[in-house]
Amino acid sequence: MQCPKCHAPMHTYNRNGVQIEQCSGCRGIFLDYGELESLTRLEAQWSQPAPPAPPAAPQAYPAAQAPAWGAPHGGHGHYGHHRQKSFGRMLFSS
Amino acid sequence: MLFRPRLAPGGKHGGTLLLRTLTHVTTDAPALLPALEARARATAHARTPACPCGAATLADRPDATVVRHAGTVAKAHAADADPAELALRVTAAARLPGVLLPPLAPAPVVLHGRPVTYWPYGAPVDPDDPDAAPWEAAATLLARLHRTAAPLAVPPMRGPAKAALAVARLRDTAPGHPATAPVRAAWAALPAWARGAAAMPDTTTLCHGDLHLGQLVRHPAPDGPWLLIDIDDLGTGVPAWDLARPAAWYACGLLPPEEWHRFLTAYRARGGPAVPADGDPWPALDVPARALTAQTAARAVTKAVLADRPLDEVECALVDACARMAPARSDASYG
Numbered sequence: 001m002q003c004p005k006c007h008a009p010m011h012t013y014n015r016n017g018v019q020i021e022q023c024s025g026c027r028g029i030f031l032d033y034g035e036l037e038s039l040t041r042l043e044a045q046w047s048q049p050a051p052p053a054p055p056a057a058p059q060a061y062p063a064a065q066a067p068a069w070g071a072p073h074g075g076h077g078h079y080g081h082h083r084q085k086s087f088g089r090m091l092f093s094s
Numbered sequence: 095m096l097f098r099p100r101l102a103p104g105g106k107h108g109g110t111l112l113l114r115t116l117t118h119v120t121t122d123a124p125a126l127l128p129a130l131e132a133r134a135r136a137t138a139h140a141r142t143p144a145c146p147c148g149a150a151t152l153a154d155r156p157d158a159t160v161v162r163h164a165g166t167v168a169k170a171h172a173a174d175a176d177p178a179e180l181a182l183r184v185t186a187a188a189r190l191p192g193v194l195l196p197p198l199a200p201a202p203v204v205l206h207g208r209p210v211t212y213w214p215y216g217a218p219v220d221p222d223d224p225d226a227a228p229w230e231a232a233a234t235l236l237a238r239l240h241r242t243a244a245p246l247a248v249p250p251m252r253g254p255a256k257a258a259l260a261v262a263r264l265r266d267t268a269p270g271h272p273a274t275a276p277v278r279a280a281w282a283a284l285p286a287w288a289r290g291a292a293a294m295p296d297t298t299t300l301c302h303g304d305l306h307l308g309q310l311v312r313h314p315a316p317d318g319p320w321l322l323i324d325i326d327d328l329g330t331g332v333p334a335w336d337l338a339r340p341a342a343w344y345a346c347g348l349l350p351p352e353e354w355h356r357f358l359t360a361y362r363a364r365g366g367p368a369v370p371a372d373g374d375p376w377p378a379l380d381v382p383a384r385a386l387t388a389q390t391a392a393r394a395v396t397k398a399v400l401a402d403r404p405l406d407e408v409e410c411a412l413v414d415a416c417a418r419m420a421p422a423r424s425d426a427s428y429g
Contacts, residue, residue, distance in 0.1 A: 007376075067380055068418070069384070070345035071345065083350070085408060088222060089221075091348075092308040093393070094256070094304055094308075
């Protein structure tokens with residue numbers, strides 16, 4: 001499935017037997033109906049540490065709005081010293 | 095990609111003009127260029143009897159041959175341009191003052207098999223001065239265009255169809271190039287309307303269809319108000335398409351975030367309908383920006399292959415962005 005926020009693909013992880021989807025772009029997490037309750041219940045039942053979390057810790061959606069397929073680091077890519085080149089050529093082309 | 099002359103070093107006023115990004119110096123009919131120059135001269139002299147005769151070729155490509163004679167510009171459109179559709183677009187330009195440069199004549203004429211239109215000369219954006227780029231003016235003109243009811247029944251905006259041509263040309267020109275597969279995969283993952291394969295979901299909003307910084311001129315030159323030029327792709331469609339080239343440049347790391355935000359903020363401040371008034375604009379921009387990234391990458395790879403040269407870093411940034419779109423294609427079918 002695609003992330004409803006940024007449209008990057010979401011990957012499925014199994015956490016304590018509960019399937020959760022995490023976005024590969026913004027790291028947001030999607031829970032189906034009842035899954036949050038299942039996780040909470042499981043957390044309460046077992047005091048031992050949970051299995052490893054998904055690759056990156058869940059975090060808030062990034063403040064800088066950019067698509068998941070954009071250049072790394074929020075679009076901070078080629079403008080710098082290449083600005084003149086991309087401006088003079090790319091930004092004037094059909 | 096019109097009206098983009100630059101004075102040659104040491105050139106005198108009204109002297110030789112060079113076209114900065116002339117890519118295909120071809121004219122399908124060898125007789126067209128002198129004939130077009132003669133028409134531009136005659137039209138200019140009819141407007142200004144005391145003409146200083148500053149003349150220049152602004153573009154000479156299969157899809158557009160453009161010559162300037164003093165304050166008059168004559169454009170020969172593509173030979174396969176639909177004459178009726180072109181006439182509707184020229185008429186629309188005449189009826190949208192303050193947004194589009196008004197034509198000098200209300201209807202195209204035919205010259206050597208090419209439809210020809212006449213326009214007043216306007217001063218273009220300086221491609222050597224990024225700090226002077228008129229982002230707010232571009233956004234304001236687009237918001238105004240998108241909020242204007244079509245003054246007559248214009249055909250659909252041609253953006254998706256033009257992008258489809260660019261990707262088809264890539265497929266035919268560079269089937270074995272390593273960049274071709276990611277560009278075509280990014281293209282194939284787009285919804286049918288964005289590939290020109292189905293009607294667009296918006297059939298009423300007036301769009302420019304080919305916005306970039308070469309599509310703005312000041313008229314009267316040199317310091318009149320900015321206006322949009324080039325009506326070849328004008329029509330009804332999804333207005334986010336007109337924002338999608340700057341959006342794609344920003345996403346690919348080619349346009350600084352500040353400049354993208356100036357453009358976006360100005361568009362929103364003028365009530366532009368292509369994106370929500372606040373919040374995340376990307377749900378509206380994503381598909382058109384992906385399409386424009388794939389189109390721009392396709393053109394860049396095609397040009398590099400025809401010139402037998404490697405991709406430069408700007409072109410690689412476009413192809414890399416296409417490659418990053420690939421995982422998002424899981425729900426799409428490949429054709």
